[in-house]
Amino acid sequence: MTALLNRIKARMTIHAHRRTRRLLDGDYSSVFHGHSLDFDDLRDYIPGDEIRDIDWKATARHSEPLVKRYVAHRRHILALVVDTSRNFDAVSSAGVDKRQLAILMAGMTGYLAVRHGDDVMLVHGNAEHTTASPRKGSEAHLEHLLQQILAESGTAADGSINEQLQWIAGHISHRMLVVVISDQAPLGPVEEATIKRLRAQHEMLWLTITDADLAGLQAASAPYDVARPQVGLPTSVMTKPAVHEEFARAEAARRQQRIDLLAKLGISHTEISHPDEALGRLHTLLLRHRRGPR
Known part of the structure; x- marks a missing residue:
């Protein structure tokens, strides 16, 4: 069964004309840089x-x-590192399902790897556990990986992308292309140390699924915690302009801190909130990595 991958391939075909597909293939093949080649x-x-x-x-x-x-002209390994916690049982800033958006981006990147003759593996989980798949280079295997991301829906654990990154640092010794798909969780000193360690060994790309703009929601659709869906924010809080402004400032500062950190570590990064942005954002990300992050 290749239901998820077929939908992703169809989206790539419909929304990408021939030149864009060639650019995507070319940008992907230029990501890997090795020695004595x-x-x-x-x-x-x-x-x-x-x-x-x-x-x-x-x-x-x-x-x-x-x-x-x-x-480098050899078979490479693409490691998709995906937060599959309950944090992704929410919506993006554009109001779309974050898990489905993560599946789309993982599928598009993985499909480019399979077309290039490379192996793909998935490292996913939450703050409590990390699961790693074998690495293979077939579309059937990629479909299986995407189904694993989907199957984690409804998990009771919070997210912690650092747990998955630390797993790679402790278990993988060969050079890979590591594509991280996470949400807007803060990246502090602990995460910085882990990312810096991985960046020294692997090619790394970072893709952020944007969180819903809680301050922009109307009181009638007050947001709630995915860990406690029965508990929403009080209407009295949602209707206070001062609270909105303070929240917006905090979110902007957190976003800028993440962008600055990834730039400092030399990791190309992009954000995505809607499926219609997927191909363009992926192309920009690959091109930015090829040229070197700015």
Whole structure:
């Protein structure tokens, strides 16, 4: 059964004309950069890069250190790291199901990998446990992975993407492309240390599923905690402009902190709130990684 993947492939075909599909394939194949292979280009040094990759001659002619990038021609591994906690049993800022959006992005990225002849694995879970799948390179396997993300709906545990990232740091020694699909959970010093460790070993991309704008909802549709669906925010709170303004400022600060942290660590990042944005955001993410994060 390939119900989920077939829907994703259909969306890619309908919403991406031929040139865009070629661009997606090309951008994906350029993500991997290895050693002792075909030289590709130069880019600015990013903290975590290996010293041996610095092109000292080019650096001498430039104001900042430059590192060599290579195109690797071998079978690679794509690790989809997905938060499948109850945090994803909610809606995005555009009002769509966050879990379905995560499945869409995982499916699109995984499908590009399978088309490229690479293996795909899934690392998913919540704050209480992490599950990792075997790595394989077939569409049937990718469908199975997407079904696992769907099957976690209704779990009773909160999310903690750091748990899944720490699992990779402790169990995976070979170089991979790690694509993280998370929501807008805060990234603090603990998460920063884990991400920095992974960034030094793996290619990393980060995709954020945006959370619902609670301050923008009307009192009649007051939001509730997915952990306690019977408990909503009091109408008296939802109707106070000062509360809305303070919440909006806090959310903006948290978003900027996440963007700044990922930029500092040299990780290309994008946000998505609606399925119609999926292909464009994925293309931008791959292109940004290819050129080096700005």
